Structures are given as C-alpha cells and as structure tokens.
Amino acid sequence: MKERTLHTILDGFQKMELQDLGSILGNELSPRLRKSQLVDQLHTYLRGEPRRWMSHLMERDVRLLRELVHAGPEKVQYQDFADYPSLLEATGLVEYDDSDEHYHKVWISREMYEIVAPEVDKVLRLGEKSGQYEVERVGLGYLNLYGIIPTEQFVDLIMSWYEQAYGADFRLLTRLLHQSPLVKMYRYTDNFGDYVCSPCVDNVEEIFELRKQLKQKKFKTFDFQDAFDAGAGAPYFTVWLKSPDGMRLEQMYRRLGYEGFDLVKAEHDTWLEAQYTEQQNDALFSPLMDSPLCRELDEASWLECCRIVRAYADSVPKWILCGRNAADTGLCRADWEAWKSVPEQEAHVSDEYPHWSMPEPTVTDGYASDVDAAGYLPIGFAIPHVAPDDPCPCGCGLSYRRCHGKYLS
Secondary structure, rough: OOOHHHHHHHHHOOHHHHHHHHHHHOOOOOOOOHHHHHHHHHHHHHHHHHHHOOOOOOOHHHHHHHHHHHHHHOOOOOOOOOOOOOOOHOOOOEEEEEOOOOOOOOOOEEEEEEOOOOOHHHHHHHHHHHHHHHHHHHHHHHHHHHOOHHHHHHHHHHHHHHHHHHOHHHHHHHHHHHOOOHHHHOOEOOOOEEEEEEOEEEEEEHHHHHHHHHHHHHHHOOOOOHHHOOOOOOOOOOOOOOOHHHHHHOOOHOOOOOHHHHHHHHHHHHHOOOOOOOOHHHHHHHHHOOOHHHOOHHHHHHHHHHHHHHHHHHHOHHHHHHOOOOOHHHOOOOHHHHHHHHHHHOOOOOOOOOOOOOOOOOOOHOOOOOHHHHHHOOOOOOOOOOOOOOOOOOOOOOEEHHHHHHHHH
C-alpha cells in the first residue's frame, strides 16, 4: 500500500482548511502566515503534541484510532458504511480505500501509528475520567432529539445538565466544550441565526422548510437521561430505545434473528428512517424485511411486526416537529398501508442478484501471513455497483437507493 506522508496530506489542504483543522485540534493558526508556514506549523504540532490534539477529537475518533493502533500499522480494518464520516477519515489522518466501490477499508499509516500509539490509550482514559465524553454524549443526544437547534439554546441545555450533574463549575464546562469539536464541526449559520445540528442530518434547509409549513417553533423539553441515551453509541445512534415502543422494537428484532452489531444497525436504521415523512417510506421497513427469520413469519406475525415498527416510528422525537412525535401531534405518521400483507415476492431472494460477503483479509491488506489474517473478524457488508433505481443486490426487493445504496451517499 502506497502511503502518503503527514506533510503531504496537510499540503493538500487549502489555507482556510488548515486554519479550520488547526482550530478543531487545539492549535490556532495565524491567518497572516503563508500556506507553507501553516503546513509546517501544523505538521510540527501533530508530530510533537499527540496527546494534546487527540484530546480535542470526539470520542468516536479516539476509539477508531485505538482500534487501528491495536490492529497494527498498515493493517486493514473493514468498517461499515456509517451515516457520516469520522474526522480522521475526512481529513486523511487515517487512510481509507474505496477504490473498488465494494468495500470500505481503513488503516493507519506507519508514520501516524508511531505518533499516536504511545498516547491513544491515555487520551481515551482521560476523556472518560474528565467528563469530556459525557458532555459530548449529552450534546449529541440533544442534537439527535431535535435535529437542529439554535446554538444559544443548545449551550443552555448543556449548562443546565452540567449544573445538576456536577455543580456550578462552569469554567470546567467551558473548557470541555472548547476542547470538544462538537459545536465547531456541526454548526450551521444562515441569515436567521446560528445553529447546531445532529451529524445524522443531511438536509438542514428541508427541516427548516417543513417546520415552517407545519408551524413548529417551540422545542419539546426532555429529561437529561433522554439526552444521554440518545447520544450514546456514535455513529450508530438509536433514539427512544428505552421507551416501551423502543423495547418492543428491540425484542422483535432479537426474535427475528438480529444480534450484536447487526441488531445495533437495524435499530439505528429504523430510527433514522422514522425521521422522514415521504409517503410509503420503504426503507423504514427494510430492517424488518432483511431480518434473518422474516421469511418464516405467517401473515398474523408479519402484521404484528409491522405494527411494532410503525408504533416506534410514530413515538420517536422527530426533527421537523422540534422533538415532538407523530403519535401526539397527529403529524407525519408512518404510512404502512403497503406493508399490511406478507411481501412474498419482495422477500424472495432473486437469483439474478447474488448475495455478497466481505472478503477474507490478505497480505495486500497489511497481514504478513495467513495466520495473521485468520484471527481477524471483519464486520460490514459489500455490494456490487448498480444504478440507484435498480433492485438492491441484497435481494430484498427494494430499490438500491432506498436500501444499501443510501449508506454510500
């Protein structure tokens, strides 16, 4: 594998991008410097102070770094297609390869490994001990509950939670918020104000427009525990899972054969699709159709499973309703008319589109021998290249854009 040097990676950024990256990682760079000076200064900082800049990463990025470090330099890890990229991948500080369009491979270069390996475990422990990651989870939780919220109101929510949990040491909270890239990375500003949005939101303008149409302005109040639960598990959040409808959803998916990461992904996808209001949202029922035991259901059991999915979708806080749900407001209820009978044809696996599986790791993935590769258990899925409106290759019967294709945007 051909590796880029850290200096080469930084040199590929524009001047403003270097300043933004430096700000996120705790190294404010003067705009008066030439680009070459900015590159040299940031390069020196990243090489010389890894503990400091890693402490400015979000928890997800630090855990990814630790995973890659523990695997070893240049050892490929297969990652699932999350709804939003990690900062490390977006900036190129860790390497990834999507060239064959089938697999998402991630690994750490030997240069970066040597920089972060001695410090990454210490940084992770410090983030947990200091409360930094707890602040981050609560913040992400509020963003997942509301979708997008004015920055001032968001900070007030964090301060109210922090005062109840830790007392009035707002100097420490200010430091923790300044150190976390949460507000810096997910900020949205327009002519009407300054906002922070969930990393899972992909169309801020659409949310604003639908709120305007539905006359939604006032945000619902949530318990602090609701926010904490909604912000855990990045990047695979599942909101309202501890509610009665959420617990019934999880129990149903377990009965249908989901477990481990596949269960987490099915729950996450159901929550995210529940945010969309388009008619006959096929993707909302996609995890149900894809479940290992779906084809063994009789008509009555299938109907009950559909009711559970619909009830959960109508109970979750919706972004366009400022955190209220469809059941209470009567707005944006899940359309399930097309799913009231067992989808025999849709559930049938077409012979034309084969199932795909993740390849075994090879020496080209950074493994020195078959013995190394044998101990590696990749997670994720792989798909062939198809047009957006073609049937999805997984065989579920949905279009590619509404099934596995949505993870590749």
